[in-house]
Amino acid sequence: MAQKMKALVKKFAKPGIWMYEVPVPETGSNDVLIKIHKTAICGTDIHIYNWDEWAQKTIPVPMVIGHEYVGEIAAMGSNVQDVKIGELVSGEGHIVCGHCRNCRAGRRHLCPNTMGVGVNRSGCFAEYLSIPVTNVWHCDPRIPEDLFSIFDPFGNATHTALSFDLLGEDVLITGAGPIGIMAAAIVKHAGARNVVITDVNPYRLGLAKKVGVTRAVDVSKEKLPDIVKELGMTEGFDVGLEMSGNPHALNDMIDVMFHGGKIALLGLLPNQTVINWEKVIFNGLNLKGIYGREMFETWYKMQAMVQSGLDITPVITHHFAIKDYEQGFEIMKSGNSGKIILNWVD
Numbered sequence: 001m002a003q004k005m006k007a008l009v010k011k012f013a014k015p016g017i018w019m020y021e022v023p024v025p026e027t028g029s030n031d032v033l034i035k036i037h038k039t040a041i042c043g044t045d046i047h048i049y050n051w052d053e054w055a056q057k058t059i060p061v062p063m064v065i066g067h068e069y070v071g072e073i074a075a076m077g078s079n080v081q082d083v084k085i086g087e088l089v090s091g092e093g094h095i096v097c098g099h100c101r102n103c104r105a106g107r108r109h110l111c112p113n114t115m116g117v118g119v120n121r122s123g124c125f126a127e128y129l130s131i132p133v134t135n136v137w138h139c140d141p142r143i144p145e146d147l148f149s150i151f152d153p154f155g156n157a158t159h160t161a162l163s164f165d166l167l168g169e170d171v172l173i174t175g176a177g178p179i180g181i182m183a184a185a186i187v188k189h190a191g192a193r194n195v196v197i198t199d200v201n202p203y204r205l206g207l208a209k210k211v212g213v214t215r216a217v218d219v220s221k222e223k224l225p226d227i228v229k230e231l232g233m234t235e236g237f238d239v240g241l242e243m244s245g246n247p248h249a250l251n252d253m254i255d256v257m258f259h260g261g262k263i264a265l266l267g268l269l270p271n272q273t274v275i276n277w278e279k280v281i282f283n284g285l286n287l288k289g290i291y292g293r294e295m296f297e298t299w300y301k302m303q304a305m306v307q308s309g310l311d312i313t314p315v316i317t318h319h320f321a322i323k324d325y326e327q328g329f330e331i332m333k334s335g336n337s338g339k340i341i342l343n344w345v346d
């Protein structure tokens with residue numbers, strides 16, 4: 001095997017991302033080495049690219065970044081048994097400790113010692129990635145590889161959307177980013193009545209319409225209470241999925257929830273976000289924070305939903321060969337995209 005590989009490296013503590021030759025990562029006795037086929041760009045990668053405050057305090061330099069991928073098993077450690085060379089795999093990007101109370105109870109998504117692939121340790125924007133075999137997802141080869149390359153954010157959408165009962169419910173999603181749009185498709189698939197999604201970006205609201213939302217609302221032009229009336233909803237929304245990270249969006253949501261409504265919070269809100277606590281308390285709202293994906297129930301649900309007809313393909317808007325990665329990052333930064341896939345093999 002080649003000792004060196006191409007990778008996108010956060011090499012310097014300043015804006016940018018650079019293609020370098022780096023050593024192929026080592027494969028420990030419980031690890032697999034994955035030959036990467038496709039990767040996708042996440043909002044987190046843009047934070048790292050821009051070298052914002054979060055990235056500066058989080059990302060070690062130099063490091064290979066990236067955490068959304070699909071590829072094939074190229075090698076495995078001596079303790080690894082349940083994978084085959086050449087098998088199509090994706091992988092959970094949160095590497096958990098395995099010995100804390102939550103890990104031992106099977107609640108691995110709540111492990112306090114989580115390490116992120118491409119955030120705290122070497123990532124997948126490379127020809128090869130090494131991860132513990134416990135993080136491998138075995139891909140159904142009947143499903144297109146493009147979809148597996150976005151299973152990580154699809155998993156964020158799935159974990160959030162399936163947190164609450166959806167059948168016959170009215171659901172509000174704030175933020176029509178890639179994750180909000182995938183959540184809208186899931187919520188419809190799971191039998192919601194009205195699915196309303198908000199944003200301020202017309203391109204993204206247009207994409208949301210392609211997954212069949214009841215209403216895509218530009219909150220810079222329309223007000224949610226008017227939409228509630230228009231749809232003949234007498235009580236307010238039963239379920240809210242906050243996927244913008246914008247404090248105004250959360251407050252808009254709290255204003256239109258039914259008493260006893262349930263809100264899942266995925267978007268990363270600023271710490272100083274102020275909300276109307278009186279409404280939360282007197283209206284008996286339930287707020288639930290979401291981090292990552294449940295290991296591996298979320299992954300089972302994703303694969304099963306695709307097998308049973310869920311179509312999230314409208315969220316994939318661009319493909320680039322890896323040599324043109326800068327174009328992919330530029331378009332992602334513009335906000336006028338859904339998911340952008342970078343191909344590592346021809």
Ligand code: NAD
Nearest residue numbers: 175177178179198199244245246249266267268290291292
């Ligand atoms: P994104 O930034 O692409 O999408 C957010 C969308 O919100 C954008 O389209 C933006 O125009 C829209 N928006 C801005 N202001 C708004 C407002 N007032 N009302 C409605 N919409 C508004 O992000 P994404 O990749 O789709 O991810 C969604 C959120 O989830 C982000 O905040 C991201 O950081 C977060 N995230 C959290 C986790 C987790 O584990 N908790 C994992 C992945 C992503």
Ligand code: ZN
Nearest residue numbers: 097100103111
């Ligand atoms: Zn743990």
